[in-house]
Every structure is written in structure tokens, then in C-alpha cells.
Amino acid sequence: MKLLVPVKRVVDYNVKVRVKSDQTGVELAGVKMAMNPFDEIAIEEAVRLKEKGVATEIVVVSIGVAACQETIRTALAMGADRGILVETDASPEPLAVAKMLRALVAKEEPGLVIMGKQAIDDDMNATGQMLAALLGWPQGTFASKIAIEGDTATVTREVDGGLETVALTMPAIITADLRLNEPRYASLPNIMKARKKPIETVKPADLGVDPAPRLTTLKVVEPPTRVAGKKVGSVAELVGKLRTEAKVI
Numbered sequence: 001m002k003l004l005v006p007v008k009r010v011v012d013y014n015v016k017v018r019v020k021s022d023q024t025g026v027e028l029a030g031v032k033m034a035m036n037p038f039d040e041i042a043i044e045e046a047v048r049l050k051e052k053g054v055a056t057e058i059v060v061v062s063i064g065v066a067a068c069q070e071t072i073r074t075a076l077a078m079g080a081d082r083g084i085l086v087e088t089d090a091s092p093e094p095l096a097v098a099k100m101l102r103a104l105v106a107k108e109e110p111g112l113v114i115m116g117k118q119a120i121d122d123d124m125n126a127t128g129q130m131l132a133a134l135l136g137w138p139q140g141t142f143a144s145k146i147a148i149e150g151d152t153a154t155v156t157r158e159v160d161g162g163l164e165t166v167a168l169t170m171p172a173i174i175t176a177d178l179r180l181n182e183p184r185y186a187s188l189p190n191i192m193k194a195r196k197k198p199i200e201t202v203k204p205a206d207l208g209v210d211p212a213p214r215l216t217t218l219k220v221v222e223p224p225t226r227v228a229g230k231k232v233g234s235v236a237e238l239v240g241k242l243r244t245e246a247k248v249i
């Protein structure tokens, strides 16, 4: 079975993002970029399925600027087999990404698409669900456990207040949550090997998709800065301040 794993290049999660002075977005110039953490988890799961003999090939896709090649190389070093870069300078929104992935699914015919539940830059949590809808495929979102048997994928989902287990008839879409696994670090020999693995480059137009955004960002602002705490001299003063200043009691 072939697996398709979409991976997004985002600002590294360790970086403290700064809003641009004109409030049109966040500063990307000179900022360290990395694979979206949930996509690393998706790649790890795909590699484990290949190691178990369930999957035969892992194709990784990234949509974005030419530097997304680096993100694809990271996935190849973790154990994916080949990459597809859909090169565009636009920052495609979930619907456009889902349409491009639909076109690639039609071409590659994977048995399973495993992707991140959410990209940490736009926090959309939408692409997997949109792709499932466009394809008419079943979806198992927020996966914390995946078991494959025959043409059924049993997915344990992290839902509010507990876990839900669903059985999906493949082909299907699965989106990875944080507890699915702990992604491996690529070893130096695997990083070297990944350099020789193939990456094909296509454009959104080749997939029949216009990547132009449909949403207009009106304004991006920093979260309000926390005000400093105050020391109180007595319980009575604390209660008084909670009542008159904080107005919480």
C-alpha cells in the first residue's frame, strides 16, 4: 500500500514569532523554518507502517516556496521514499491545498493519506477534513493510535473528555494528533541517503488549481502583554482587590 503524507514548512515551533510592523502578518525574514510538528508525527507513523510491512511506499508532498524542498528532504531522511514539491509563492489556504492534494491523490492512488491535524502557523485544522470531503473518503481525525488490518484502518481519536475509536474502510484520510508517536531524529547516514532520493517539482496549474487566497487578512496583532502582579499585605486586602479591582468575586 502506498501512503501519501503532506508536510508543511512553517516557522520553527521554538521561535518566538514577531508581528510585522505594518500588521499584515508575522515576520518571516531570517526566521528559522521547520516541518510542521504534527506532520513530523504523520511521517513517523508512515515510516513505522512501512517498517511493519503494512506500507510499501511513502510519498511526501509539500506545497509552497522552493525552500519547501528542505522540508521534503527532512521527511526523506526520516524514511519517506520520494517527494513532490508543488511550487508556488502564494501561501495557499486549506481549500486550495486540499484541491491540489486531491489531484495528487488521483495521480498517485495511495491507500491512505496521513497528515497533520493542524498547521501551527495558521491553526486552520481544516485541510484533512476538506480533502476527505472532496474525495468522498472516510476520515479519522486527531488520531492517537492507528491499526491497519486488511482494508480497515482502526483509528483511536482524541476527543473532548476521552477517546473515540472508529473503523475506516480504506482508502481514507487520517490526521495525526500529538500523542500518536514520538518522531525520530534522522541519522547522518539517512540524511546522506535522502540527498539521492527523487523530488519531482510541479506547479499548481499542472494540478488545475488556482492557489490565490480567498481570505483577506485585515490585521495581525501581538497578544496583550501580561501586566505585572501585585503583592498584598493581608487576606482582607486580597479579597477586597478581587472584589473591587479584578471583579471576580
Ligand code: AMP
Residues within 6 Å of the ligand: 006, 007, 008, 009, 036, 038, 039, 061, 062, 063, 064, 092, 094, 097, 115, 116, 117, 118, 119, 120, 122, 123, 124, 125, 126, 127, 128
Ligand atoms: P491546516 O488545515 O492548515 O491546519 O493544516 C492541516 C494539515 O494539512 C497540515 O498538518 C499538513 O499535513 C497539511 N498541509 C496544510 N498546508 C500544507 C502545505 N502548504 N503543504 C503541505 N501540506 C499542507
